[in-house]
Amino acid sequence: MSTKYFLIYIIFFVFSGLVSRAESGEGKFGEDSLQLRRIADHALTRSSTYAWLAELCEQIGPRLSGSTGAEQAVQWAFNKLQAMGLDSVWLQPVMVPHWDRGKPERAAMHLSDGRRETLQVCALGGSVATPSGGIRAPVVELFRLEDLERLGRDKIEGRIVLFNRPMEPRLINTFDAYGSCVDQRSSGAKEAAQYGAVAVLVRSMSLRMDDLPHTGTMSYAEGRDSIPAAALSTNSAAALSRALRLDPSLEVELEMFCRNHPDALSHNVIAELRGSEFPEEIILVSGHLDSWDLGQGAHDDGAGCVQSMAVMESLLALEMRPRRSIRCVLFMNEENGQRGAARYAEQSALEGLRHLAALESDRGGFSPRGFSVDGAEGVRQVALAALTNRLDLLAPYGLHFAAYGHAGVDISHLKDQQVALFGLVPDSQRYFDYHHAASDLFETVNKRELELGTAAMSALIYLLDRYGLPADVSRPVIR
Amino acid sequence: MSTKYFLIYIIFFVFSGLVSRAESGEGKFGEDSLQLRRIADHALTRSSTYAWLAELCEQIGPRLSGSTGAEQAVQWAFNKLQAMGLDSVWLQPVMVPHWDRGKPERAAMHLSDGRRETLQVCALGGSVATPSGGIRAPVVELFRLEDLERLGRDKIEGRIVLFNRPMEPRLINTFDAYGSCVDQRSSGAKEAAQYGAVAVLVRSMSLRMDDLPHTGTMSYAEGRDSIPAAALSTNSAAALSRALRLDPSLEVELEMFCRNHPDALSHNVIAELRGSEFPEEIILVSGHLDSWDLGQGAHDDGAGCVQSMAVMESLLALEMRPRRSIRCVLFMNEENGQRGAARYAEQSALEGLRHLAALESDRGGFSPRGFSVDGAEGVRQVALAALTNRLDLLAPYGLHFAAYGHAGVDISHLKDQQVALFGLVPDSQRYFDYHHAASDLFETVNKRELELGTAAMSALIYLLDRYGLPADVSRPVIR
Numbered sequence: 001m002s003t004k005y006f007l008i009y010i011i012f013f014v015f016s017g018l019v020s021r022a023e024s025g026e027g028k029f030g031e032d033s034l035q036l037r038r039i040a041d042h043a044l045t046r047s048s049t050y051a052w053l054a055e056l057c058e059q060i061g062p063r064l065s066g067s068t069g070a071e072q073a074v075q076w077a078f079n080k081l082q083a084m085g086l087d088s089v090w091l092q093p094v095m096v097p098h099w100d101r102g103k104p105e106r107a108a109m110h111l112s113d114g115r116r117e118t119l120q121v122c123a124l125g126g127s128v129a130t131p132s133g134g135i136r137a138p139v140v141e142l143f144r145l146e147d148l149e150r151l152g153r154d155k156i157e158g159r160i161v162l163f164n165r166p167m168e169p170r171l172i173n174t175f176d177a178y179g180s181c182v183d184q185r186s187s188g189a190k191e192a193a194q195y196g197a198v199a200v201l202v203r204s205m206s207l208r209m210d211d212l213p214h215t216g217t218m219s220y221a222e223g224r225d226s227i228p229a230a231a232l233s234t235n236s237a238a239a240l241s242r243a244l245r246l247d248p249s250l251e252v253e254l255e256m257f258c259r260n261h262p263d264a265l266s267h268n269v270i271a272e273l274r275g276s277e278f279p280e281e282i283i284l285v286s287g288h289l290d291s292w293d294l295g296q297g298a299h300d301d302g303a304g305c306v307q308s309m310a311v312m313e314s315l316l317a318l319e320m321r322p323r324r325s326i327r328c329v330l331f332m333n334e335e336n337g338q339r340g341a342a343r344y345a346e347q348s349a350l351e352g353l354r355h356l357a358a359l360e361s362d363r364g365g366f367s368p369r370g371f372s373v374d375g376a377e378g379v380r381q382v383a384l385a386a387l388t389n390r391l392d393l394l395a396p397y398g399l400h401f402a403a404y405g406h407a408g409v410d411i412s413h414l415k416d417q418q419v420a421l422f423g424l425v426p427d428s429q430r431y432f433d434y435h436h437a438a439s440d441l442f443e444t445v446n447k448r449e450l451e452l453g454t455a456a457m458s459a460l461i462y463l464l465d466r467y468g469l470p471a472d473v474s475r476p477v478i479r
Numbered sequence: 480m481s482t483k484y485f486l487i488y489i490i491f492f493v494f495s496g497l498v499s500r501a502e503s504g505e506g507k508f509g510e511d512s513l514q515l516r517r518i519a520d521h522a523l524t525r526s527s528t529y530a531w532l533a534e535l536c537e538q539i540g541p542r543l544s545g546s547t548g549a550e551q552a553v554q555w556a557f558n559k560l561q562a563m564g565l566d567s568v569w570l571q572p573v574m575v576p577h578w579d580r581g582k583p584e585r586a587a588m589h590l591s592d593g594r595r596e597t598l599q600v601c602a603l604g605g606s607v608a609t610p611s612g613g614i615r616a617p618v619v620e621l622f623r624l625e626d627l628e629r630l631g632r633d634k635i636e637g638r639i640v641l642f643n644r645p646m647e648p649r650l651i652n653t654f655d656a657y658g659s660c661v662d663q664r665s666s667g668a669k670e671a672a673q674y675g676a677v678a679v680l681v682r683s684m685s686l687r688m689d690d691l692p693h694t695g696t697m698s699y700a701e702g703r704d705s706i707p708a709a710a711l712s713t714n715s716a717a718a719l720s721r722a723l724r725l726d727p728s729l730e731v732e733l734e735m736f737c738r739n740h741p742d743a744l745s746h747n748v749i750a751e752l753r754g755s756e757f758p759e760e761i762i763l764v765s766g767h768l769d770s771w772d773l774g775q776g777a778h779d780d781g782a783g784c785v786q787s788m789a790v791m792e793s794l795l796a797l798e799m800r801p802r803r804s805i806r807c808v809l810f811m812n813e814e815n816g817q818r819g820a821a822r823y824a825e826q827s828a829l830e831g832l833r834h835l836a837a838l839e840s841d842r843g844g845f846s847p848r849g850f851s852v853d854g855a856e857g858v859r860q861v862a863l864a865a866l867t868n869r870l871d872l873l874a875p876y877g878l879h880f881a882a883y884g885h886a887g888v889d890i891s892h893l894k895d896q897q898v899a900l901f902g903l904v905p906d907s908q909r910y911f912d913y914h915h916a917a918s919d920l921f922e923t924v925n926k927r928e929l930e931l932g933t934a935a936m937s938a939l940i941y942l943l944d945r946y947g948l949p950a951d952v953s954r955p956v957i958r
Contacts, residue, residue, distance in 0.1 A: 367908050396651060427877075449908045
């Protein structure tokens, strides 16, 4: 885009009515509009969001539950929140699973003509190792779990099963595409083991064709045979599939060194700014501190953690003493157990805490587009109404989306405590390029996109704190 | 995000009512909804958009007007459109400016203590060269053009002026931030020359702090002294500013080798699918084929070109014979002259063509959010109403934005021909990271984000073709 005509438009549109009024916070919303403008200005010019993410990713890096990285991250976050001057900061102990992949995995196809081709592979989280020296077996390619029954034990026993259903590119929201094929990863091993498979290889949950395997959680049926489970990069899955068509008797060799250790002590990190008027009403803002062991957990979910911390920073910096108690919770072990979330919810029930609302950011540090809303029947209707009623205030910041949907894995544990659940919804197109892969690095996060997420979260927290939630959607009451 | 709870939500939300109905195209919009679904499916699974961008960027690369690259791009686009099987494809001749930067520029600060520090610099498009051997002069730092008059000739004569006003990070739309400081680049040299400056250095128009200088067009006053003008990377501008505060008598040395050549013959590339019912009514879809000479012109504006071509491909592939004539126009010389756009508009007036609407994509291949609307008084009101009336149809594809605003530099030349002007509005956060810099590369374009732009453009063209535009906004007529 060039300059001359552009300037004419800028003069006309920006420095005339509409935009400048929205940007300066004047207009029909008055005070709230001005406060949201202050919040966004802070996020885009003075927030620590991006600097914190750099530290978390580049100084600590991956932080799978039970790892040294996870413990460093707990200490790091505790120290940062402690230094901020909040009313209280504490660690909530929780025992977490401790799994690691050991040495790097290896896999290759052995073609009938003697050629050998390397496959890009990584163990799925929680998988058992192969026997020492690896396994080698012919391969059967399937596209859905139900194909196991259709084929029957004869065609599966003694083989490696390749689950190769790709993410559906036609779904606009990539989380829907993920949801429509992640059963291969989560349940492929336990289902295939029932038919005598010796291992499973799962096509990585990514819409890109590239050489990066994407890990993620999987589980075994209790007391049943556990077989090794690994992810193939999309390119390797496609290559294996092509090769199988030409050479059905090819064999794949797979060696993995995963280890399950005893549960380890870890912690949720919690910080609170006490409400000035309704301290017993808690509004929670959250992300999860653990990540997978590949990459740096930048988008998943370093972004959500630093954004949640930055919401607290912003309240202090802008001297917005909240009416209700605002709690930042950085959950441990979202990725492979959700023990932190379960522990937090259990403790909340035990203490009879009243959580008015909870917000989670766990969809990457991308340009925010709005919020999803969830909660128990009755609660989520109120929550959606409260959000949509104020959507005009959020529109100048590119926030337009408000609909029922998944809000967050961790906060969903609070659902039966009648908590209104909100999820930050950023643009989803790039998330699965990085998700659970070695590419989930700090450098893939755009500073402004991340900061706009902080602004969006701070804005929602401000509105929830200021207006609460009406007790009944049919009779909205603002107190 | 982990799997177990996610799956429960997916089952509940995706495969139940709302989403699946929108995705399958059922519901209150019926036929249109189904057609937009077909369009999006094509864009996300079978479109050539991304493959074409790879060719244009990686096989041809930069294509400044008058360059070999520009002529290769004209031939490439002509061949692609020709091979598609459209009704007609032709080249529209136009004489364009031909400037090049010659050898790479160099710049450095010479501090009073004898140290020398390199500055990252590039000539602005259209700048004159320095004398052979370069120039060396003390520097005065200014933040706005008006500062020239405030300081006066005494403090400026014989010096290099550094214009160092940064893009305003608080503006949410980065194009507004660009518009609010690009006067330094476009007019800095001609203004400073009037006060006796020997050269100008302009802080790059980018919100990132990095080492990439960003070029762009600038102009001289006719018949006045032309002084060399260059962009500094944001890091170099900040370093020079810091150094000046400590050492006001430092000098900067600058050498540039730019050359202005005689105007060259080039072409707009035009392709048409003739309307079956109203062939005399033209709907135009466009981008600009030229780019700056740094990088590959991937976002600016390779993206807009391949998206426009892919709109035509999609009409053919989906056998959507249009009622009106759909024209794909790839303009030449948007960046430094707009000669192609002027030529096209002139010819249109000469032939008395009736352009109903024109759509331009020139804001990068990012996730689309909607459309801006422009046009002459009376026309733009109709255009905005037509768009907002059908925004519910576009919402399932993440398109929510519809407002008056700049639509496109090239199509703005058609404004006084009573054409409704639409601009594709993608997310703006990353655009100026790459704009006019060596980083504007194919690899920075996400395939799905680019393809969703194609889908958005195809959808708007479909709706404009099917329904036309009512003659009067107060009385919408659909024929």
